Amino acid sequence: MKNFALVGAAGYIAPRHMKAIKETGNHLSVAYDINDSVGIIDSISPDSQFFTDFEHFYQYAWQLKRDAKKALDYVSICTPNYMHASQIAAGLRLGCDVICEKPLVPNSQDLDELKKVEEETGRKVYNILQLRHHQAILELKDKVATTSSDNKHEVELTYITSRGRWYHTSWKGDPRKSFGVATNIGVHFFDMLHFIFGRLERNVLHYSDDMKASGYLEYEKARVRWFLSVDADDLPDSVAGKQTTFRTINCDGDELEFSGGFTDLHTVSYQEILAGRGYGIEDARHCVETVEHIRTQLPQPAEENEAHPMLSALNGN
Incomplete structure (x- = not known):
């Protein structure tokens, strides 16, 4: 069982990621969104921590690294497009692999920068290309x-x-x-x-x-x-x-x-990523x-x- 964080939990596409996390047998440990209309989390993982500011979310996720059983393995990102690049980089620096909605980033310059962060952290970015x-x-x-x-x-x-x-x-x-x-x-x-x-x-x-x-x-x-x-x-x-x-x-x-x-393409995407066949x-x-x-x-x-x-x-x- 892998531990997941979900960034952008109140968004339109977030329930598909929650469903994919659950259906692949994994645990939604913590979620973040500036909006608090996230009651759907109760149907997936009612014990998940939830934050409405990124700084407290990031601090909590960083502290989880100290416990091998609770440390995050993946950060899933469902936020508005312009936030993706910085939040992907933050997830990688937490020591996590990152799964991000489309578009991964807006331009090739951001792709090149994220490749450098992958090299620096030893972690990997995956794009949902369902x-x-x-x-x-x-x-x-x-x-x-x-x-x-x-x-x-x-x-x-x-x-x-x-x-x-x-x-x-x-x-x-x-x-x-x-x-x-x-x-x-x-x-x-x-x-x-x-x-x-x-x-x-x-x-x-x-x-x-x-x-x-x-x-x-x-x-x-x-x-x-x-x-x-x-x-x-x-x-x-x-x-x-x-x-x-x-x-x-x-x-x-x-x-x-x-x-x-x-309907189920996000779950299939998660299955492929977890099996090492995701799209980077x-x-x-x-x-x-x-x-x-x-x-x-x-x-x-x-x-x-x-x-x-x-x-x-x-x-x-």
Whole structure:
């Protein structure tokens, strides 16, 4: 049984980490969040310590090191994106391996710094890249790997996840904290595309605002037109009013709708990490560099056959 700390215990994704800790037979020893709406901890580990300021949490975690049975083994991080780099480093310096939500960090410079902290502490960082464990994605990866063709696959990626007015008031709507739509909701999809189709060769942004983004990516094995949105008005008529999220990949005319199948992927991710097969800094580098480039370029007019079908509506055509 390993001892875990959870940083960001009141967040949306935290219950999946709590569930994963419990289902892998481990112990949530201590949790931290500036907000105290964390009653869900009682269903996982009611004897867990809880702190609402990071300094007291860190002091408590440091003191646990003096008792081999109570010392923390892992720190799991579910906080807003802009906090990840500093909190990962803090977890490593506590002598723990660190499991962090996506995006691991916003840029490659932070990745390089964390590698240095890994070397200094002898501990390791793991990123939750849950789509690499999704059965439909694994099947598509196998299909692509076994298909022999001189032509690249033609792919459309569409991800629409409806968000209300609260979104733009929260940190997620602040690009200084979330790093924008493409990073906040898209980074693990860009990881998925790299996982399936290989090295990225071209990255062009066609549109970006506070609620949606669209562009073109060319990989070793695929030409990808992508569209990401948090606007419910973008949901297709086939799902509008029935579900709030729509995820689909169309590969060479075959549609892979993968809105389901996400329930247990965090537990699977934890199982893989605990077995020594987790995804580390270098595994995350490709998607971090992809979104970093998207954030730092200006939108360009789409070349022929490179525009996502929804792009024309964004441009008012």
